Each structure stands twice: as structure tokens, then as C-alpha cells.
Amino acid sequence: MRNLYKETTSRKKRDTVFLIVVLVFFVKGTSLLLSSHFEMGNVLKEQINVVRNLRVDVLREIPHDRSAFTQGLLWADGHLYESTGRYGESTLRRLDPETGFIQERTNIPTNFFGEGLAKVGQNLILLTWKAERAILYDVNSLKALRTFRYDGEGWGLCYDGARLIMSNGSDTLTFRDPTSFQEIGSVQVTLRGMPRDNINELECVDGAVYANLWDDDYILRIDPDTGSVTHQIDSHGLLSREESRGTDVLNGIAYNPQADTFYITGKWWPKMFEVRFIE
Numbered sequence: 001m002r003n004l005y006k007e008t009t010s011r012k013k014r015d016t017v018f019l020i021v022v023l024v025f026f027v028k029g030t031s032l033l034l035s036s037h038f039e040m041g042n043v044l045k046e047q048i049n050v051v052r053n054l055r056v057d058v059l060r061e062i063p064h065d066r067s068a069f070t071q072g073l074l075w076a077d078g079h080l081y082e083s084t085g086r087y088g089e090s091t092l093r094r095l096d097p098e099t100g101f102i103q104e105r106t107n108i109p110t111n112f113f114g115e116g117l118a119k120v121g122q123n124l125i126l127l128t129w130k131a132e133r134a135i136l137y138d139v140n141s142l143k144a145l146r147t148f149r150y151d152g153e154g155w156g157l158c159y160d161g162a163r164l165i166m167s168n169g170s171d172t173l174t175f176r177d178p179t180s181f182q183e184i185g186s187v188q189v190t191l192r193g194m195p196r197d198n199i200n201e202l203e204c205v206d207g208a209v210y211a212n213l214w215d216d217d218y219i220l221r222i223d224p225d226t227g228s229v230t231h232q233i234d235s236h237g238l239l240s241r242e243e244s245r246g247t248d249v250l251n252g253i254a255y256n257p258q259a260d261t262f263y264i265t266g267k268w269w270p271k272m273f274e275v276r277f278i279e
């Protein structure tokens with residue numbers, strides 16, 4: 001009986017020690033798993049928030065009409081198309097990208113303040129600031145064909161080959177059907193996890209959206225699927241102090257896929273710049 005009691009007691013002790021060891025391993029393992037999960041989460045978060053800084057490499061300067069209050073700029077088939085704003089002064093133009101010469105120009109009705117511009121097929125779509133109307137033009141004749149209605153302000157517009165992407169001065173990019181102009185989605189633009197508003201003129205390039213900001217000489221490269229800013233391009237100092245007199249903000253960004261270059265300018269700027277964005 002005594003031996004049996006001893007054996008039972010020692011088995012109980014063994015079981016208790018085993019249980020403690022199992023518990024220690026379980027608690028340790030769980031905490032390790034949790035901490036590695038949180039670490040992975042932080043790494044992913046940091047990767048999303050990484051913003052690369054680029055600068056502007058000027059390849060060429062091109063004369064720009066100082067009376068052009070530039071709102072939209074795009075390159076297509078060897079031409080630049082530019083829309084300009086202000087009531088009674090708004091225009092749509094076709095320019096020679098080599099010389100800046102205005103080849104064709106059409107006035108926008110005086111009740112409209114011209115804004116962003118995109119090309120879809122053989123048409124141009126021009127936004128207006130507060131009239132809640134977009135105007136469809138024939139790209140060759142620059143004749144107005146019809147209008148679309150939308151809600152709110154119109155600022156920037158670009159076409160990525162499948163959908164129109166539009167800004168309205170807030171931190172929201174709105175996606176629209178290129179045929180009906182109906183809203184089909186939206187995304188919030190964030191810079192290092194924080195909302196970034198004042199998104200202005202846009203350019204769709206290889207699945208990304210380039211946007212210049214209102215009242216800030218930075219151009220952002222945005223991933224339209226997440227809204228995250230991936231690159232920030234410092235565009236300060238393009239004009240000399242003398243050239244800057246009487247000008248307004250940087251506005252107007254176009255991409256030429258044949259040369260892999262961008263054209264940038266601003267409201268009432270005396271120059272356009274053909275550039276590349278480099279580290």
C-alpha cells in the first residue's frame with residue numbers, strides 16, 4: 001500500500017510538471033505568434049506608407065501663352081491639348097509640343113469655367129468648375145458634341161483606358177464610366193496614411209495617377225487601387241523669380257508615352273517644361 005501511495009504521488013507530480021511545461025510552451029508560443037503577427041502588420045503598414053521622393057529633370061523649355069490660365073493638359077498623337085479657366089476666358093486649345101504654338105483654339109461658353117481635360121477615343125471631355133457639366137468635344141474639329149451632368153465641383157480628369165478618374169479639390173478620386181460619365185467608384189488619397197486633399201490636375205500613366213496639388217509645388221504619384229501616394233515629386237523652382245511675376249500655381253501635367261516624358265506648366269506661366277521625374 002505504501003509503495004502504491006508513493007507511485008501515485010510521484011505520477012501526480014510528473015503529470016503536474018508536464019502540465020506546467022505544456023502551459024509554459026503554449027503561453028510562450030502564443031505570445032511569439034502574436035508578436036510576429038503584429039510585427040508583420042507593422043512592416044506591411046510601413047511598406048504602404050513609404051513615399052519615395054523624386055525631383056524634376058528639365059529636358060526642354062517651351063514657350064507658353066501667358067494668358068492661359070491652365071486647367072487641363074494632355075498629350076495625344078503628337079499634339080498637346082490644353083484647357084483654360086476663368087469665366088469669359090475659358091478655352092480649349094491644340095498646341096504644337098515642339099514650339100508651344102497654338103494650332104487651334106475654341107472658346108468655352110462664358111457661363112462655364114473650364115477645368116480638367118481627358119481624351120477618350122476621338123473625343124475630349126472637359127470639366128467645368130461649378131456648373132456640374134462636362135462637355136464632350138470632337139478631338140479633330142474641337143466642336144462641342146454634348147454635355148454630361150455630374151454632382152459637385154470639377155477639377156482634374158484623366159482616362160486610364162478603362163475608366164475616367166476625376167478630382168474635385170478634396171482627397172477623393174472618383175471613377176467614372178467613359179461612355180455615360182456615371183460614377184462607378186471612388187478612393188480616398190492618403191499620404192503616409194493621412195488624407196491628402198487639394199488634388200488637382202491629373203494624368204493617368206501605366207496604371208498610376210499623377211496629380212499636381214493646388215497651391216503646392218509637389219506632384220504626387222498615386223496608386224488608384226489603394227489611394228496611397230507612392231511617390232512625391234518636388235517641383236519647386238522651375239520658374240525664376242522674374243518669370244514667376246504675375247503667375248499663379250503650377251497646374252497642368254501631360255505624359256507622352258512615345259518619348260516617356262512629361263510636360264508640366266502652370267496658370268499664366270510663360271513656359272512649359274518637358275521633363276522626366278528622377279531620384
Ligand SMILES: [Ca+2]
Pocket residue numbers: 072073074117157158201202203252253254
Ligand atoms: Ca493631364
